[in-house]
Amino acid sequence: MSKNNPTMHDKQASFAGITLHIDPVSKKRREGSDNVMAIFWEEQPMWWYFIKDIVKNTIQKVKAPVDFLDVGTGGGVMAILAKKHAGAKIILAIDKSLRAVKESQKNAKRNKTPFKTKLEFYNTNTAPYKSVKVISINAPYHLYPKEMEMDIPQHARGGIDGQQVFKEQLAIANYHLADHGIIVFNQMCLGRMGRPEFIKYIPELIEGASLVYTNIFPPIKSKVFFRKVYGNTFTSYQNEMSKKYPELYYCNGVITRNGKGSVKRVVHRLDLKGRSWEDRFELHRQISKHGVR
Numbered sequence: 055m056s057k058n059n060p061t062m063h064d065k066q067a068s069f070a071g072i073t074l075h076i077d078p079v080s081k082k083r084r085e086g087s088d089n090v091m092a093i094f095w096e097e098q099p100m101w102w103y104f105i106k107d108i109v110k111n112t113i114q115k116v117k118a119p120v121d122f123l124d125v126g127t128g129g130g131v132m133a134i135l136a137k138k139h140a141g142a143k144i145i146l147a148i149d150k151s152l153r154a155v156k157e158s159q160k161n162a163k164r165n166k167t168p169f170k171t172k173l174e175f176y177n178t179n180t181a182p183y184k185s186v187k188v189i190s191i192n193a194p195y196h197l198y199p200k201e202m203e204m205d206i207p208q209h210a211r212g213g214i215d216g217q218q219v220f221k222e223q224l225a226i227a228n229y230h231l232a233d234h235g236i237i238v239f240n241q242m243c244l245g246r247m248g249r250p251e252f253i254k255y256i257p258e259l260i261e262g263a264s265l266v267y268t269n270i271f272p273p274i275k276s277k278v279f280f281r282k283v284y285g286n287t288f289t290s291y292q293n294e295m296s297k298k299y300p301e302l303y304y305c306n307g308v309i310t311r312n313g314k315g316s317v318k319r320v321v322h323r324l325d326l327k328g329r330s331w332e333d334r335f336e337l338h339r340q341i342s343k344h345g346v347r
């Protein structure tokens with residue numbers, strides 16, 4: 055285990071005073087009860103450090119029956135952190151994968167942060183209308199050609215442009231989000247003209263929303279990413295995607311339902327612990343390699 059600096063190869067990860075059992079990226083997967091996403095320093099820990107204060111404030115200040123909805127909880131990481139550090143009492147956690155449901159429950163027990171996880175596809179019946187203060191979304195965003203779809207682990211399977219599931223989940227979250235509530239997200243996202251694509255569709259999907267986001271790493275050329283991950287294979291996919299979306303972003307964000315409609319990029323001062331896009335290239339190579347049934 056890499057204490058306080060988890061990587062894709064760890065079975066167990068510790069940071070921010072919690073310890074989780076998760077599946078290393080190379081664990082053989084099963085479609086019916088897929089692997090639980092691993093923890094990587096630049097992903098969940100940095101995401102948590104970016105959002106923790108606003109999560110805590112929102113849970114304290116907003117009036118709504120549900121404190122925290124963890125959409126696609128995986129190993130339960132965000133729900134556990136919200137319970138342990140942000141005062142969340144009423145928590146809804148869901149995942150479409152049976153293994154995630156079971157492992158998140160074990161992790162909740164392990165950290166003495168009990169909540170229930172439901173086996174469920176995210177849908178409008180997950181919670182009542184405008185009932186949730188904080189919604190956490192880390193939708194799958196791996197980029198892969200269509201022919202690989204069923205070989206990709208479900209925690210990484212978000213459509214060929216990596217944005218399909220995020221868009222679907224945002225559209226549903228719009229129904230659940232309380233006034234003045236927030237949606238916190240982590241996403242790798244294709245973009246163009248200096249902007250990740252989510253800047254375009256978030257205002258269309260979430261009514262009365264403002265967005266604050268940060269680039270975890272500086273954006274890169276998407277053709278570099280595709281080449282690093284797929285080499286000389288799937289070249290028409292690589293060319294098509296990088297022509298349409300020449301840039302690639304890796305971001306944390308907070309969407310607030312405050313009626314203001316503003317978009318702001320902020321520069322984070324979080325410790326990168328030496329992580330860079332090189333780690334992401336390797337992660338996505340491993341996801342493509344080990345996903346095969």
Ligand SMILES: C[S@@+](CC[C@H](N)C(=O)[O-])C[C@H]1O[C@@H](n2cnc3c(N)ncnc32)[C@H](O)[C@@H]1O
Pocket residue numbers: 090091092098125126127128129130131132148149150151154174175176192193194195208209210219
């Ligand atoms: C990228 S992983 C994130 C897991 C965890 N939240 C984290 O940050 O480590 C996405 C998770 O969402 C689940 N998932 C994907 N689509 C879903 C859906 N439509 N409904 C419920 N769960 C979904 C996957 O099974 C996976 O566990």
